[in-house]
Every structure is written in C-alpha cells, then in structure tokens.
Amino acid sequence: MQTHFSLAQLTDPDNRESEKILRACVHCGFCTATCPTYVLLGDELDGPRGRIYLLKEMLESNRAATPKLVKHIDRCLSCLSCMTTCPSGVNYMHLVDHGRRHIEATYRRPLMDRLARSLLAAVLPRPGLFRGLMLGAWVAKPLAPLLPARLATMLRLAPTAIPGPSAVDRPQVFAAQGPRKKRVALLSGCVQQVIEPGFNEATVRLLTRHGAEVVVVRGVGCCGALPHHMGREPTDRIRANIDAWIGEAERNGLDAIVVNASGCGTMLKDYGFILRTDPKYAGKAARVSALARDISEVMQELGLKRPAIATGLRVAYHSACSLQHGQKIHNGPRELLQRAGFSVVDVPEGHLCCGSAGTYNMTQPELAETLKARKLRNLASVQPEIIAAGNIGCITQLRDGADAPIVHTVELLDWATGGPRPKAIGDTDR
Ligand code: SF4
Numbered sequence: 001m002q003t004h005f006s007l008a009q010l011t012d013p014d015n016r017e018s019e020k021i022l023r024a025c026v027h028c029g030f031c032t033a034t035c036p037t038y039v040l041l042g043d044e045l046d047g048p049r050g051r052i053y054l055l056k057e058m059l060e061s062n063r064a065a066t067p068k069l070v071k072h073i074d075r076c077l078s079c080l081s082c083m084t085t086c087p088s089g090v091n092y093m094h095l096v097d098h099g100r101r102h103i104e105a106t107y108r109r110p111l112m113d114r115l116a117r118s119l120l121a122a123v124l125p126r127p128g129l130f131r132g133l134m135l136g137a138w139v140a141k142p143l144a145p146l147l148p149a150r151l152a153t154m155l156r157l158a159p160t161a162i163p164g165p166s167a168v169d170r171p172q173v174f175a176a177q178g179p180r181k182k183r184v185a186l187l188s189g190c191v192q193q194v195i196e197p198g199f200n201e202a203t204v205r206l207l208t209r210h211g212a213e214v215v216v217v218r219g220v221g222c223c224g225a226l227p228h229h230m231g232r233e234p235t236d237r238i239r240a241n242i243d244a245w246i247g248e249a250e251r252n253g254l255d256a257i258v259v260n261a262s263g264c265g266t267m268l269k270d271y272g273f274i275l276r277t278d279p280k281y282a283g284k285a286a287r288v289s290a291l292a293r294d295i296s297e298v299m300q301e302l303g304l305k306r307p308a309i310a311t312g313l314r315v316a317y318h319s320a321c322s323l324q325h326g327q328k329i330h331n332g333p334r335e336l337l338q339r340a341g342f343s344v345v346d347v348p349e350g351h352l353c354c355g356s357a358g359t360y361n362m363t364q365p366e367l368a369e370t371l372k373a374r375k376l377r378n379l380a381s382v383q384p385e386i387i388a389a390g391n392i393g394c395i396t397q398l399r400d401g402a403d404a405p406i407v408h409t410v411e412l413l414d415w416a417t418g419g420p421r422p423k424a425i426g427d428t429d430r
C-alpha cells in the first residue's frame, strides 16, 4: 500500500512504525473473512482492511478522529484474528494501538462514554477499588432494569459473589517441591485476583508441584492491558512493573515471568515494543518481554507429571484470542490437557472471539452479546462435560449461559496431578 506521510511526520517513531505496517498491506482482503465484526456486520469498514484504510487516512492527514472512524475502530475487538490470517505479516495490533492513542488525544466522546471509560480505566487495574465497586454493584444489581443500557450491562456482568482476597497474591516466595528446576515470578493480575482468586492458587500449586519456585514480586500491579486498549498508555505502571521484576531478576534470578491470563501475557510480551524509544527502559522492557511466558509454555518446559486421577472427561478447549492470535499458542494447552487424561474436542469456529475482549463486553454490549451467543452455540454443539480456557475475560463472558462448567486450564491440570477438584465442576461421580 502506498503511503503519504511527510518527512516531518516520519520523525515521529509511531508514524514511522505505522508507515512500515501500512506498506506491508497489499489490500488482498483475506483478513476480512476471519474478522468477527465483518462476519456479523458485513461492512467493509467493520473489517480489518477497511479499518486499515480509515487509520491510514487519519494518521497521514494528522487530523482529529471523526465520529465515523471512532465508530468502526471502537467496534474492533483487537482479537487479532486478522493477524493470524494475513499472508503479508501486517502488524494490525501496533497500527490499531497507535490509532487508539490518536483517537484518545483528538476526539471528545459523549459525556456518558467519557465517564464509563474513565471509570473502567481507573477501577479495573486496582484490585482494592475493584472489589469495593463489585460489592456496590452486587447490591445495586436489582436496579439494573432502571438504569441506562451501559450501566445496566456493567451491573449484569458483575459476579453474584465476591470471594475474599487470597493470601497467594501477597508478595512472597513459594518453595519448589523436590529439586528446583526453575525460579519464576507470577503476575498476580488485577481483575482476576478479585473475581477468581482460585486461578492463582491453582497455578502456584501446579508450578511448585512440578519443581518451580514461585515468587510474587512486591511492587508489581496491573499489566496495563485494559487502559492500553482504550488508547491510554499506562507507562508509569509499566515502568514500575519492569523495575520490580528486573530488580528481582538481578537479586535472585528469574527464568520466566508466568502469566495465567492470556490478555495480560500478550501485553507483557509487547512491553519491549511499547517502551522501545525510552532510553532508560527500552533494554529492561525488552528483557521483561523475553521473560514473559504463558503458564502453558512453562508447563510444557517443566513436563507434566502423569495424572494422579484419570477422569477421561470430555473437555471443549476454548482458545482465547489473546493466546491463539496474540501469542500464537494454540496446541500447547490442548496437548497438556490430553496428557492430563482429558478427552479434548475441537470447537467449530474456534478462531472467532467470544466477545469478551477486555472491556469490549461493557463498551460494545450488543456485538459482544451476539458473539457470546454464537460461541455458546458452537460450544454446545460438541457436547462437552467441561469447557476450559486460559483467560479470565472469556471465562467470565461465557460462564453465564454455558451448558457445561467453565474452568481455567490450570485448574484442570492441577486437579489431574494431585490438586483439588475445581469448584466450578462441583460434586460429580468422577
Ligand atoms: S490480509 Fe493482510 S495484506 Fe491482505 S488486506 Fe488484510 S491486512 Fe492487508
């Protein structure tokens, strides 16, 4: 694709990067067929190629974002299915991230939108605040029908019970069982530790049982993915995380930073790119990205123990977009589940997003609901006894309405190798 940035514009590193991305696109349109919003809406501007043209025009002209552009970019899930499909290696993720920052800097959204987005960006990354808000939402749930649609959706998505904080998420070291094979840091996360503290508990049990020493490093907080996808780069938070992890790596050594929420894993693996022009942090950020691993990658390296129980349960593995498209991890978790004694079945249209996509199910509730219903139909069609996924967002999105219990992949691996039965599965004969 030809581009028309001026020489002055190309002194900006973001423009230089976007120009390189745009030039790689040969506008073949292969990506449109696998784009969930194009599949639903059939509008070229709601597919990757149309969005690429809109972003090109906005960035080259350096004009403020228009309502039309914002509508189509806001509808993009950042699921990155288009990047898996693209034969030319177009890095749509970095282009749309640049576009979202430009929108944030140049476009004034309607008041309710501004309030909702500011609330999400301020509260979700802070577990204490988020827990307080969830308690408030739980009390206010019966009022949902009386509230504006956006607020009603947020209330509906609030969980019905808020577990207490888990001791696992405090800064500490968990010793490896048996000879130590690895020393890893665990990203405790933000939203997940409030809604599903059991996921980190299962992850620590699984890792230590397989010979990894696990450290929860003081000073690490939210990875920044949620505000990042809203065009608000949380660089101070990212730098604080980097300082904490690099400090730990230099003092005591680290073989990996383990992430069990794949949206966060995709973000960590991009820290090196996000801070590439920061003279003080570029090198350290690249080191953190090189250390970042999804839990399934680390478990493959450690080698899964023989299952302690043989359930033979039929598991539909839901491949989160941030894992399969963002990190190109698809077969690893399935192989681990099979090795753990589960019978893993493929889900039709497995490349399509479930509609969760960070805060998308709150900012674009209608499209998110349509995608959720489609995903639930596809899951039901393979008649699973359990659904497994590696991302809290998908699990929260699909739990309400799924025909089978939905759990994190680590909970099944932990259970099969000697841990407790996942609470979502409840009491069965197995
Ligand atoms: S598949 Fe790749 S090269 Fe083709 S239009 Fe889409 S982004 Fe451009």
Ligand code: SF4
Pocket (backbone or CB within 6 Å): 034, 035, 036, 037, 038, 046, 047, 048, 051, 075, 076, 077, 078, 079, 080, 081, 082, 083, 092
């Ligand atoms: S990221 Fe997903 S929704 Fe956005 S253009 Fe690509 S395929 Fe479509």
